[in-house]
Amino acid sequence: MKQTILFLLVASALFSCGEVEIDRYGTSDNVYFDFDDEETSDRDSVVFSFAYTPEKTSDTLYLPVRIAGLRVSHDRRFGIKVLEDSITTATSGLHYKPLEEFYTISADSGTLQVPIVLYNQDTLLQDKSVALHFMLVPTEDFGTALPHGVYAKLVFSSRLEKPDWWTGVESVFMDYSRVKHQLYLVSIGNIPLVMEGANIPYNLFIMDKFRRFLIDPFTWVQSNPDYQLDTVVEDKEYVLFSKANPATLRFKIRWDNDAQRHYFIDENNSKVLFN
Known part of the structure; x- marks a missing residue:
């Protein structure tokens, strides 16, 4: 009997308040690198070589970025920066094209393939690899507060190995x-x-x-x-x-x-x- 009375009281309170709007998503939207496990063995890494296309002076790779949140009806921007310290060994202008200040995710979209232009003009790439380390940068539109996917690494060379x-x-x-x-x-x-x-x-x-x-x-x-x-x-x-x-x-x-x-x-x- 006590359980029945308690149920009636709760139901009465809910209906007396009219419509209740439920906040389905209360946190800010974030962006993260979303690599395919089948394409890269490491969750945050990409390895590339010019070895089998040595005639190419440049090539473009794409870093997959995805939002964690809701799609909206207007464009939104996020940033990526190169961690230019001891862990990045590639040189801007020599090994890769400098990044844009911002990248845009179009209205009603939840993903973007960010182009990274690599250069094959340094003869030392035939003997060694260089690395680019990236970090997503928060903006007014997006945060980078997720515990994974904020950092990415790209390693490349033109070195051949014995098949x-x-x-x-x-x-x-x-x-x-x-x-x-x-x-x-x-x-x-x-x-x-x-x-x-x-x-x-x-x-x-x-x-x-x-x-x-x-x-x-x-x-x-x-x-x-x-x-x-x-x-x-x-x-x-x-x-x-x-x-x-x-x-x-x-x-x-x-x-x-x-x-x-x-x-x-x-x-x-x-x-x-x-x-």
Whole structure:
């Protein structure tokens, strides 16, 4: 009986007050970096390399930003800054385009892909990676009070690493060097060679094509106008380079008296050899 009376009193009090407006969202809207777990192993990190597109002088990556809150009918802004201290090793203007002061999330939208323009003009990127560390900055429109997603990191380089398939063709390709790998990408493309089954005839054709390029780049360049050969020492030394990215994609070619032919020269100042 006491429970019934208590229920009636509460119900009576509610109905006597008329309509009650419920505040469904009482905190300020925030923004955070929203990386896809399938695209990056770390929740706050992106890794990128120019290694397989060395002819590119720049490329654009996108940092995904999402709001935690309600969508509204007008544009809103937030900020991102680079933490330019010991943890950021990339240099503004050399490795990346400076960021905008603010970025805008359009009306009725809850996400934005923030473009980060990276530059591939520093030859040191062939030997090391550089890092960019970002932090979201609060504005009048958005806070950054969430316990996660305020910071992000981008690591990039143009350094090549020995691919797994190289071991299977090492009797022909011989010792690995990054220059030899780059020359393969330039002349053949990013085509893994797997010497088994129906792949064998095609891969033998690819190997022969690469061999002919290494032996005679002078003929190859005539059919590849995106590249140019310049003379350093007449009949003795040349340089092959990409017209699109001449600052970083350059290959030395040197005459060898003993073999009576020209050889590409790798990063160790050794001849690029191929059986």
